[in-house]
Amino acid sequence: MIIYGASGHAKVIIDVLKSIGKEIDHILDDDRSLKKILGFDVKHDISQDIEKLDAIIAIGNNSIRKNVSKKLSNNFCEAIIDKSAVVSKDTEIQYGTVVMPNAIVNSSTSIGAHCIINTNSVVEHDVIIGDFVHISPSATVTGNVKIGEGSHIGAGAVIIPGVKIGEWVTIGAGSVIINDIPDHAVVVGNPGKIIKYNKIDNG
Template identity: 35%
Template sequence: MGRIVTERSASGPAPLIVIGAGGHAKVVIEAIRAQGLFEPVGCTDPNAGGARVLGVEIIGGDDQLDVMRADGVRHIFVALGDGRLRMRIGAALLQKGFVLPSVIHPAATISPSARIGRGVVVMAGAVINAEASIGDFAIVNTLASIDHDCVLGAGVHVAPRTALAGCVQLGEGVFLGVGAVVKPNIKIGDHAVVGAGGVVVRDLPPGIEAVGVPAKPRSKKPSSER
């Protein structure tokens, strides 16, 4: 594989590597391009060398990152759906000195008082309201609504069309399925999962899976990663 050209004009987008080459990476790549601050110049996937994702070359596994850094690429985005893996890889990249910017689609609405961590993606149509806080490596997916004073921990994923009322707290690695709804002032513990369409009206402890209307614990969350 030849060297990827990363030179740019002073006013042009900075080169960026995307970790991952699956469906989530496709949406992230389009959000990156829409934002206009960065240009994806390669994706990593050890199982798909030589292919492309939306025109972006898959450069190999993560062993290529040091090569890319030598070529002048400092920015990386971790586009993996697995929350634990996303956080682990993101933390390791920060330790290596890479910059992990957040990606905000221009069709999202973000309050100027909201706080967004590192490596976060906010997809098209999402709304994040006043003084909400979004932790590192979180995913706020398409058309999700995060109301005032919500706190989302690191690695949280709120799926498309989820809706959080005010002052909701989601612990590290929480996953809310498509169309889930959470009433005001609810706390959901670390790595809990709420199934698609679930309506959370009571606090949920860490590590459980809750489903239904209202959402009730179904079983212990499996120990394997999502």
């Protein structure tokens, strides 16, 4: 298993991999000042042998994670799910996604590729989550919500049932979302209000 990225998010992914008994072969990062992380050496060059191994991208920024995914020739690993997470057998989760400790994902939910379902977050039944989405710690996504590609749901945010969140949206920490949100909007508050629009370089 290859981990791309050697910052804080990588530390949590290392713990998740250890929790499920996955072997870590190499950790890579472009930043040559990074030498070690949690006792593992950090490499900076990709060899042909490394390209043959399954990989996961341990980068918290959704846009960067997408751009890195397009540059790599590795096969991406199946979803990585911490042993303490509760995930319904009726849920579909695509490759490269990680479900962090104590997260809950309930029935008939679909989660895309390279997503982060972070610590203590709740994703309820019949939710559809696009690729490269980050559901932050302790956020609650209630039933029948749809979240578009690249959106970031802040820590402790709540999205009420049936709401549609567009692509590359940012929901501020602690916000309560009661209405549909268009693409690229930045939303804060209770109830959530759009404060600006982000033009994100999402490739």
